[in-house]
Amino acid sequence: MANNYNNLAKSIIKNVGGKDNVNSVVHCTTRLRFKLKDEKKANDDAIKDTDGVVTVVKAAGQYQVVIGNEVNDVYEAVIKEGGFPNGGQVPDDSDDDSSFMDKAISLISGIFTDILGPLSAGGIIKGLVVLAGVIGLLSIKSGTYQILYAIGDSIFYFLPIFLGVTCARRFKMNQFIGLAIGAVLTYPTMVQLASSKTVLGTLFANTPFASEIHTNFLGIPVVTMNYTSTVLPIIFAVWFASIIEHWANKWVPSVIKTFIVPVVTMMITLPVAFIVIGPVTTWLGDGIGAVMSSIYHFSPIIAGLLIGGLWQVLVIFGIHWGIVAVATTDLAALGYDPILGLTCMVCYAQVGVVLAIIKQTKDPNLKKNAIGAFFSGLFGVTEPAIYGVTLPRKIPFVLSCIGGAISGAIIGAFGSVLYMIPSMGIFAIPGYVNPKGNSTMQIAGVVLAAVVAFVVGFILQLVFGKKYVDRAYDEKQAKKVQEISKAAVATTNLSTSLISPLNGEAIALSEVKDEVFSSGAMGKGMAIKPTEGILCAPADGEIIMTFPTSHAIGMRTKDGAEVLMHIGMDTVNLQGKGFKTLVEKGQQVKAGDKLVKFDIPAIEKEGYTVTTPIVITNSSNYEEITPIVNGKVKVGEKIIVLQGNDKKKILVSGQQKLA
CATH class of the missing domain: 3.30.1360.60 (Glucose permease domain IIB)
Structure with missing residues (x-):
């Protein structure tokens, strides 16, 4: 691997x-x-x-x-x-x-990418612990609860420290200085100072941005705030620090750079961060949150329709990180976030569409990819489904967006909000548990949204999306048939015979457990249950068709009979595992030449039969096709007689159904 x-x-x-x-x-x-x-x-x-x-x-x-x-x-x-x-x-x-927007999105995406795993893990752990406390499985005063809660909550509480490292990477500066800046912003004394009862004054009194002044720095008033769990202050603080560090590196002598540059960087950056950067970015975040919240409070259902419907589009362009950043700010300021919560069940609309496509498609490669995407989507990872399955077919993707919009509207209608940054899919549900009260209806709304999104996506695809599933595949197959079916005039002897291509047991074609073959729709012939995994040529002729999966092969005998030999039923799903084609299309072969090698135990272990139909796909050119053996048969033994009265010119059709 x-x-x-x-x-x-x-x-x-x-x-x-x-x-x-x-x-x-x-x-x-x-x-x-x-x-x-x-x-x-x-x-x-x-x-x-x-x-x-x-x-x-x-x-x-x-x-x-x-x-x-x-x-x-x-x-x-x-x-x-x-x-x-x-x-x-x-x-x-x-x-x-x-563009500036592209740079901003790239910046936010890069900052959060490295800690996405720990954030998701923390969300899952914290959500499950809170849920255990709400239902009484754990006492919130127990040591077990407190330790588990600390494991889940720590990355959110100390988020500026983690972001300090990732921001420093993005701004090309010493990562440990970035870490130190995050640590100072969350230093316990500074956190406690933000809630001190000693108030020296109020900045912007009687406005939405009113902020108390609890201390000063060299006589300059400082608006102390709680920066735990925040995003914007640390991003701008580290950006400012990177400018200071690069400046200091230009004039500090090399022999003392190791410790003097960090001293200069931190001594300048952190006071500025507490006096200017922290308060201004906090107010900025509050403003963004207020705008988003006003849309939500105008109508949670409309907000859900818009955000739920557009969420996958935002994911495609990578601009969903902006909403994640706003959600983090809301959680720090309000203790909950209503916006990101509208999106968490959108994935199940995508999953429903993909399941319908699995049911509808004839393309084995698409089916394989869709199955993998389906299971990824159950856990909220929808990129394989979007890029590999629905988006290339356009309409299925639009249908999934409709299902996503409905899921967002349901979450909005139930007033379900997030109390922590969620994970994805089913693991997002604990994020809606309110640690301070009853959240039964909120959780019910989220579960209902997931179920409805799944069902709506599935039904919409079944009803409106089927014709878009295999359009490219059908065109490809039609082209393949066209290549096989090139008009060619051949002299066909209508009195000829075929020998057994396999060692095994001969049975009637009607006994094959596949209606296409057993009904004779593919042509007349017989079938063999092989005891040895070697398929040979039943006559002299030319190979006219091979498959990448090696499960079937077609040939035209020198007398004009078109023979299709199909090893097993549905073995195309094995994607060639256990098969090996030994000849090439266009190759001339003699009766008894080896054509395909296949591993009978391996194929049967996967749950497939190896019963092999041998059919004459241009049966209509013959007056009578008669199998002449039943029971044990060996390679080289005559098995089928094809009868006619004379030789005549015929058009080689090659229009056999591609099984």
């Missing part, structure tokens, strides 16, 4: 323009996020066609390669293969000509 990741990494790096074209690369739950020097050097089609890649997305100033659940392993292989410094996480934006 490691070799597969290494090969995939080599292919990706080559087709993004080589490692010299990469400024940085990070990853999220399902995507590699490249910052390229020149996106024009990337070969989009080659990357999309690479096994292991779902698709390519260009958004938020990033070149995003969607991998799926194995993105972490692929990312490590990319870092190793490319030899990227600092884990590929330090960008160089010197020649970045992307």
Whole structure:
């Protein structure tokens, strides 16, 4: 498996323009996020066609390669293969000509990407612990509850410390200075000072931004605030610190840089952070939250329809991180967030659509990809479903957005809000548990939203989306049939015979457990239950059809009979596992030549039969087709006689159904 990741990494790096074209690369739950020097050097089609890649997305100033659940392993292989410094996480934006919005989105995305896993883990643990306390499974005064709650809550409480590290990476400065800035902002004495009863004055009194002054710094009034769990103050503080650090590095002598640069950086940054940056960014966050909340309070249902319906579009372009940042701010200021909570069950609309597609598709590759995407989606990871299944087919994606809008409206109608940053899918549900009161109706609304989204997505796809599922696949298959069916005039001897291509037991075609074959719809013939995994040529002729999955093969005998041999039923689903084609299309063969090798025990272990129909797909050209054996049969033994009165010119149809 490691070799597969290494090969995939080599292919990706080559087709993004080589490692010299990469400024940085990070990853999220399902995507590699490249910052390229020149996106024009990337070969989009080659990357999309690479096994292991779902698709390519260009958004938020990033070149995003969607991998799926194995993105972490692929990312490590990319870092190793490319030899990227600092884990590929330090960008160089010197020649970045992307828009301000793209840069802002890329910044927020990059800051949160590295801690997404711990944030999700904390959300799951904290939610389950709170739920256990609410239902009485754990006493909130017990040591067990307090320890488990600390495990879940710590990353949220000390979020500025974690963000201090990731921000420092993004701003290309000493990561430990970033960590130290976050630690000072959450220092217990400063947190306690924010709630001190000693008030020296009030700034912006009688306005929504009224703030008490509890202390001063060198005579300058300081608006002390609680910066635990906040986002914007640490981002801007570290950005300011990076400017100071770069400035200090220019004039501090090399022999004392190690300790003097951090001293200068912290001594300038932190007072400014407490006096200016912290209060201003907190007010900014409060303002953004107020706007979002006003939309919600105008109509939670309308807000749910809009945000739930657009959420997947925001995910595609990577701009959903803005809402995540606002939600974090709301949680710090209000103790709850109503906006992000409208989106958490959208994934089940996508999952419902994908399940319907699994039921509808005839394309084995799509079915395989959709099944994997379905299970990922159950846990809220919908990128494989979006990029690999619904978005390429357009209408199914639109239908999933409709289901998502309905889920958001239901959550809004029930007044369900988040009390912590959630995980995804079913693991988001504990995030709606109110640790201070009864949340039965809120939880019921969320569960109902998930169920309705799933059902709506499933039904909409069944009713309106079917014709969009296999359009490309059908065109591809039609082209394949056309190639097989090239008009060719052949002289056909209507009195001929076929020998057994297998060792085994001959049975009537009607006994095959597949209606297409047993009914004779594919043509007349017989079937053999093989005892040995070698399929041979039943006559002299030409191979006219092979399959990538090697489960079937077609040939035209020198006398013009078109013979299809199909090893097992539904074995196409094995995607070639246990099969090996030994000949090529267009190859001339002699009776008894080996055509396909297959592993009977391995195929049967997967739950498939190896009973092999042998049918004459141009049966209408013959007056009579008669199987002449029953029971044990060996390769080379005559098994079918094809009878006619004379030789005549016929048009080779080749229009057999592709099974």
